[in-house]
Amino acid sequence: MKVLIVGSGGREHAIAMAVAKSPKVEKIYCAPGNAGIAAQAECVPITAMEFERLADFAQENQVDLTIIGMDDPLVGGIVDVFEERGLRVFGPRKNAAILEGSKAFSKELMKKYKIPTAGYETFDDADAALAYLETAKLPIVLKADGLALGKGVLICNTLEEAKYGVKEIMQDKKFGTAGNRMVVEEFMTGREVSVLSFVDGKTIKIMSSAQDHKRAQDGDQGLNTGGMGTFSPSPFYTKEVDEFCKKYIYQSTVDAMAAEGREFKGIIFFGLMLTEEGPKVLEYNARFGDPEAQVVLPRMKNDIVEVMEACIDGKLDTIDLQFEDNAAVCVVLASDGYPVSYKKGYPITGFEKFEGRDDRFCYHAGTAFNDRGEIVTNGGRVLGITATGADLKEARANAYAATEWISFENKYMRHDIGKAIDEA
Numbered sequence: 001m002k003v004l005i006v007g008s009g010g011r012e013h014a015i016a017m018a019v020a021k022s023p024k025v026e027k028i029y030c031a032p033g034n035a036g037i038a039a040q041a042e043c044v045p046i047t048a049m050e051f052e053r054l055a056d057f058a059q060e061n062q063v064d065l066t067i068i069g070m071d072d073p074l075v076g077g078i079v080d081v082f083e084e085r086g087l088r089v090f091g092p093r094k095n096a097a098i099l100e101g102s103k104a105f106s107k108e109l110m111k112k113y114k115i116p117t118a119g120y121e122t123f124d125d126a127d128a129a130l131a132y133l134e135t136a137k138l139p140i141v142l143k144a145d146g147l148a149l150g151k152g153v154l155i156c157n158t159l160e161e162a163k164y165g166v167k168e169i170m171q172d173k174k175f176g177t178a179g180n181r182m183v184v185e186e187f188m189t190g191r192e193v194s195v196l197s198f199v200d201g202k203t204i205k206i207m208s209s210a211q212d213h214k215r216a217q218d219g220d221q222g223l224n225t226g227g228m229g230t231f232s233p234s235p236f237y238t239k240e241v242d243e244f245c246k247k248y249i250y251q252s253t254v255d256a257m258a259a260e261g262r263e264f265k266g267i268i269f270f271g272l273m274l275t276e277e278g279p280k281v282l283e284y285n286a287r288f289g290d291p292e293a294q295v296v297l298p299r300m301k302n303d304i305v306e307v308m309e310a311c312i313d314g315k316l317d318t319i320d321l322q323f324e325d326n327a328a329v330c331v332v333l334a335s336d337g338y339p340v341s342y343k344k345g346y347p348i349t350g351f352e353k354f355e356g357r358d359d360r361f362c363y364h365a366g367t368a369f370n371d372r373g374e375i376v377t378n379g380g381r382v383l384g385i386t387a388t389g390a391d392l393k394e395a396r397a398n399a400y401a402a403t404e405w406i407s408f409e410n411k412y413m414r415h416d417i418g419k420a421i422d423e424a
Contacts, residue, residue, distance in 0.1 A: 007069030010365035010384040011290035016040040022305040036364025051081040075101035090308040096264040100286040113256040116280040119186040126170040141185040146178030190275040191236040200316035201263040209237035229417030232295040295328035329399040330386040336412040338380030350406040361386040
């Protein structure tokens with residue numbers, strides 16, 4: 001069969017490498033892809049938001065399955081466009097992708113169906129938000145309602161910070177139209193854990209847990225990024241936590257979406273906070289996390305195409321989802337200056353050391369070919385270096401050793417990815 005993957009980052013490279021292992025697949029396309037994905041797929045120069053062109057390509061090339069990796073096209077309704085053309089596509093329709101597309105929607109859904117989450121208020125007007133903050137308990141969290149590349153969340157410790165945050169989100173539109181509405185949320189404390197799941201509209205199958213590092217600098221300092229590294233499984237996601245979430249969060253979310261007439265088929269990413277009062281939902285995403293996919297997918301035993309097709313066909317209950325009894329750690333190699341400003345176009349060397357290995361992976365996130373055919377840096381997050389090991393400590397040591405194989409000018413990384421492992 002022929003498969004088209006839509007996207008261009010490290011998540012899509014991880015998906016492409018997983019799809020390439022399927023005996024069902026004879027040809028992979030990726031639109032637009034990147035320099036690393038080009039090793040597994042034929043890259044097609046169509047951007048992720050050109051829905052009609054992508055659908056045309058899928059029809060003309062007799063693509064059997066299209067996998068949508070990114071949030072923007074899902075929230076924009078790409079699945080609806082493909083389905084209207086009779087094309088087979090993996091991902092939620094527009095009316096279900098709102099689970100990620102609107103934080104106000106997801107908070108209201110959780111409140112209505114009694115899914116544990118932080119207390120909140122929603123605002124369309126900056127003055128009303130500012131008035132509310134005068135009596136609100138601090139610290140407090142401000143969230144742009146729409147998609148903001150994982151950066152539209154501000155944690156404010158003082159009233160001054162909170163007021164400035166309202167200005168940034170709602171008045172200055174730092175995150176664009178994502179800030180037309182804003183959610184003001186109670187600050188929760190505890191460990192953060194990410195849990196990915198496959199969903200077929202009624203059945204949900206949970207993948208292995210993971211834990212992300214969002215801040216740019218060591219010690220969780222600096223600005224929020226799209227993710228500087230991650231590890232799987234999380235030692236803090238215990239059997240007790242799993243049982244609680246299965247009882248009160250996972251199936252409840254799938255059932256709530258169905259009850260609202262928004263049948264969800266695809267990936268639900270649960271961002272959880274393990275509070276003293278029990279696990280609570282921080283956020284939902286409607287697709288694989290990035291870089292969570294880079295540590296979860298290498299550990300999955302199943303044929304990913306088989307699982308995705310079961311989701312589309314409403315037969316996920318027939319799948320026995322299994323993961324290796326090991327661990328994985330991903331360290332992001334970024335361009336120095338990310339997420340604010342950085343230079344691109346630097347040649348990258350060292351890729352050959354990953355060839356033929358099934359325990360070290362180099363996922364391309366921001367790479368391209370220059371006019372000399374060299375692979376060069378082309379983004380803030382450049383590569384995700386992933387390694388597996390018998391346990392998390394071994395995987396972490398292996399991942400950091402592998403980061404030394406890669407060289408490029410202005411290479412930057414955090415040195416404490418997975419350090420929480422030592423505290424578990």
